[in-house]
Each structure stands twice: as C-alpha cells, then as structure tokens.
Amino acid sequence: MLVGRQSWRFDNPPVILASAAIGGPFESKSPLADDFDAFHDDIWLKQNSFEKAEVKLLEHACQKVLEKAGLQSQDINFLISGDLDNQITASSFAARSLAIPYIGMFGACSTSMEGLAVASKLLDNGGANYILTATASHNAATEKQFRYPTEYGAQKPPTSQWTVTGAGAAILGKEGNGPRVTSATIGHVVDMGVKDPFNMGEAMAPAAVDTIETHLKEMNIEPDYYDLIATGDLGFTGYAIANKLFQKHGIQLREGLYTDCGMLIYGKNPKVFSGGSGCACSATVTYGNLLNRMRRGELKRMLIAATGALLSPLSYQQKQSIPCISHAVSIESIQ
Amino acid sequence: MLVGRQSWRFDNPPVILASAAIGGPFESKSPLADDFDAFHDDIWLKQNSFEKAEVKLLEHACQKVLEKAGLQSQDINFLISGDLDNQITASSFAARSLAIPYIGMFGACSTSMEGLAVASKLLDNGGANYILTATASHNAATEKQFRYPTEYGAQKPPTSQWTVTGAGAAILGKEGNGPRVTSATIGHVVDMGVKDPFNMGEAMAPAAVDTIETHLKEMNIEPDYYDLIATGDLGFTGYAIANKLFQKHGIQLREGLYTDCGMLIYGKNPKVFSGGSGCACSATVTYGNLLNRMRRGELKRMLIAATGALLSPLSYQQKQSIPCISHAVSIESIQ
16 A cells, blocks of 8 residues: 555565575675675675675575475566666676576666565565565675775775675465564655765665655654664664764654664674675565564664665766755564 | 466556657657657767766656656655666666656666566555556667677678667556556576577567467457557567567467567667567557557557667677566456
8 A cells, every 4th residue: 555655555464484695705704694695705705706606695595495485496476686787787687597587677776675665565565475576786796886896996985885795585375474564654765966876875775764754754653663673784884874864853763763774784794894884785684683583572663765876887976966865664473 | 366387467556647769860750740748859868978968858758648647756655667778777767767666677779578577566456556567678778788889880780680769658557548568478588508699589589479478378368358568679680580580489479560669669670670678669659659559559468578689888798698587468448
C-alpha cells in the first residue's frame, strides 16, 4: 500500500528467508567478521581482473544465500542486483551464470536497499514466490574506476572512505521464518553542491536525512519506533553531518539509536580514514551483522537507509556536483 | 499475478495516460518523424558536453509527457529511469531536476521495457498513483563511451547500428483513458559468445527470441494473439537471425506480425548500416509511433520486447563475450 508520496507499507510483509555476506581479505579483520559467511584471502579471487573478481564475490554471495535458504536458482523468480561498475557488469555477469530472470538496478551504494525495497513491493502482492536481491563492490575495481588505481598509492584526504570488497544477498519469500520487510521509502535525489569524490559522506548525508525524515513522516512514526536506524555509508564525516542535520530538522534521536554501516564495518581503523563505503558496505553489514542481531532477538525493528552517490567519473571531470540518494527499508522481527 | 516463473499478468492493468518521444537532428528525418513530439536541431542541445545534452533530452521527454498527461512532477510517485551512460548519470541528473522519488535501473537498451514492466507491477496493486518511466540515449555520448568518438570518423562494419539521439517517456496511472499494460515477461541473460561490439544484433537476437518464446508459453497464447510483435533494436542483421531462431524453435509468425524498432526508426537509410539502437530506440518508437497507432485503432494488442547488450567497454577490453537480455511488455487497447 502506498503511504504518502513515496513510501510503501507492505500488506503481506515479505520474509527474509536467508541472507549472506561475503568479504575480501581486509574485511576478515572487520569487528563484524563473525557475521560474514566467508572471506576470500586473495583480492583477485584467482581471476585476472578485479572486475572478474567482483563477479565471483557476487556469485558467491548468491550461491551462499541459496544454500542457506535451501533453494535452487531455478526456484527464484527474479534476481534484482546492481553494483558500481560501469554498466553494472558485475551483476549482469553474475545473472548470466545464475540463470535467474534479472532486473538490473543502479543506485550506487544505495542499491542494497533499492533492491530490497523493490523486491519487497514486487513480492508483496503476488509478483513472485522468491526474489533474490544482491549487490557487490570491490575495493580495487572501484578505486580504479572512480579515483586512482590503488597501486598508485595516491594520498587520500581524511574525508575519504574505503570501498568494501564483498557482496551481500538476501532471499525474500512470501512466508516462512525470519525477519520481515514491513515498509520502505524510495528517496529522491538531493544535491547540495558537493563536488569532491573524496568526500562522499558530506555529499550523501543530506539525502539520508531527507529520506529518513520523509519515512518517519509518511509512516507517521517517531524515531523511537525503531531499535536501530542505520545509514549506509556516510562514514564518520557524513555521520557527524547527518547528526547535525537531524538536530536542525528537529528530529530527536535518542543515544545509541542511530549508527552508520560505514562506521561499523571497519571500526576506528585509521587505514580507512572516514570509514567504509561501496555497495557491499550496507549490504554486508545489513545482511550479516544487523540481521543476525535481529535473529538473536537483540533488535526488533530497524530502519536501514542505504546511501548512494550517483556521480560518474565523467560527471566529476565535467565539474558537476554529486547527486545523492537514499532508500530506506524497515525490517522487523514479527512472530 | 505471477504467471509461470517470470511473467506478470496485471490484475488491474495500468493505463498509459500519456507518452512522449523527443529526437535529435538526425531523427527528424526518420520515417516515423510525425510521431515524435519534438526535435532538437542541435546535437549539443546548447550544452558543453554530449552527456549534458542527453540529460536535457531526458528532461524534455519527461516534461513533455507530464504536460500531455496534465500532471505536475509533484503528482508523480516514482520516476523509473536508466540509460547507457556510466552510472546512468543522464537519469540521475534528470531525476535531480525533476525532483521525483527515483528508482534507477539498468538494462542497457532493454531499459525502456524493464522500466515499463516494473512500473506496471508496482502500480498494479496499489504501489503508486502515477509512475513516470523514461529512458534516453545520445549518439555521440554512446559512441564515444562504447566504441570511438564520432569525430574520429572510424570505419564501421555493415553489422553496426546507429545509436538514437532521443528520449522516450510514459506516465502510467491506475485509471483513465489510454492503452493498458496487460502483462510482462522479465528476461534472463542469454550469451551465445558474441564478442563484437559492432554486432549487437547478433548478440541480442537469442535473448529476444528466448523472452518472446517464454512470454507466449507462460501466458499460454499463440503469436497470433498479437497484432504486432516488435523487438527493441536488433536492426536488420539481428532481425534476420531472430527470424531464423523463431523458425528453429517452431514459432510460426505470420507475415507482417514481427518487426524491430531498430529497423523502423530510420528505415533503410544506408547511413545507419544495420539500423537504430540505444535506449531511445525502442523507447521513441514505442512511446511515439506504436502507441499512436494503437490510439488510432490500427493496433489492438502489441508485444514490445526491448533488447539490451549488457557489456561495458571494460568487459569488452577484457575479452568477455556480451551478456544480453530482453524484457517484453504487452500493451493492449481495452475499452
């Protein structure tokens, strides 16, 4: 059911039957490592390009989530996936090997929740029996494409973030045991004029706040409805800005309610500067740690507002500012 | 309602309240020119880059379709859009100026029908009041990104196609007058090993045939159910291959039933070699000529199977074959 202009309350909240998180070598040192299903100790995943390695990460997450759900790829009606690579090739090549009817999406690092939101709405009223939604990112593939090849060792400013090498996936079904997707808010593009691709947190924070504010308003709930509100990958820089914006907009968030996947994934590791980023950031944290915490009963209701910077290397070269977006999905433990 | 594995029959078939097609200077000489809403005689659209010009094309199509539907952008719940530019920047920048909650998609040249299919399913069961779905392509932006800058004057083989400079858009609503979207089939990736980015028709034809065959089977209908079946942008080369594949698969298509938007848009103009291509190819032909023919009563039922080559310049450089996809949407004139 449409609520307000841009939110859905699901009449038959889809069940997250299983979720999976796969990481690279650096992610194995994450404070959330226990919630990953597997790590690869070779950043190349035995492939001859980083892009091909990213395909393997995504395939691995999809195979793992199928295994955990006890399903085969032919049971799945639709794969909804996207990633940061030009023309989302990681997703399209994974869709080829998985042989599941495929809806390609792009929302940069917001793709995780864009996919989960659309999957849930398609499933809500009988559009599918099972949908697999997934996303991936690869540190070296992304850095090379958007900034500098990591081999250059280019100096980074403190606002920069570390693209997660990993993939996250979830399978949604109409019934069964597991956390349920109860509502979602599709964001609109917010662009405050930031042009620096080394400062995604500042660029994306206003979009996250806008979507969370819209979600609370349209669903007619207070922030305290949730046990946890997490943004996707604002990092420490963007998190501080988001907090200020919440205050400015009169949104009171109690101590400990609001966090950010980009801060959680690597903790305060100085190597990552402002925190984690990439499509796999919110995907691995949500589909690993956060859902596990919900399955353990530590969380009853959470809102994940994944955040995406919709720039391209070319739009940056053409001196355009960075259009940003955030999509929020509410996941609840309902018996 | 889900039918088979990958098709939807819409319980409340969404109405195409209005559609619009915008073209560039070359498109103004199209045999279908009368069905375009406007042309730009400057391929730069007064911008300083082709990518910015593409944003303008997309914005123009969206503004035109809003005007034709008698709606304002704030009436629209969701914009579903995608394009060929890296990180679909044409769509994201247009979404910024239109200020409509935005679901970014990528299906290469299949984006037109990917968007229409998903928009219809979201609208079918109360997920929106109005959805605007759109896509664009720009000849010079696309050629530069995927092959060679047009200024180089690189020689082309006879299998190559001409990327349409244009944009197409449609607004769907729950009720009102106009053709209705009755069913849709989401395709899966088909890759027969073609690696030549100058021969998209051969690469994509098997995906189109696969999706059309699946559609007919899952919907339990014969090809004769339709007055017209059109593929997206196979061009003359891909059309001939598709015809052979239909025969091989025992699918009988009566004379005149099957056509291709890539053949229709420029006719037999030797300048375009095998025909038109690009996201705007199936979008402008469908949202211009074909829907106008339906509105005039010349067509009652048509199936549009847009086709997409999901390669990236990098996947080609890394010597990968081209994963292809096709999404089919059935549009009918129902009183």
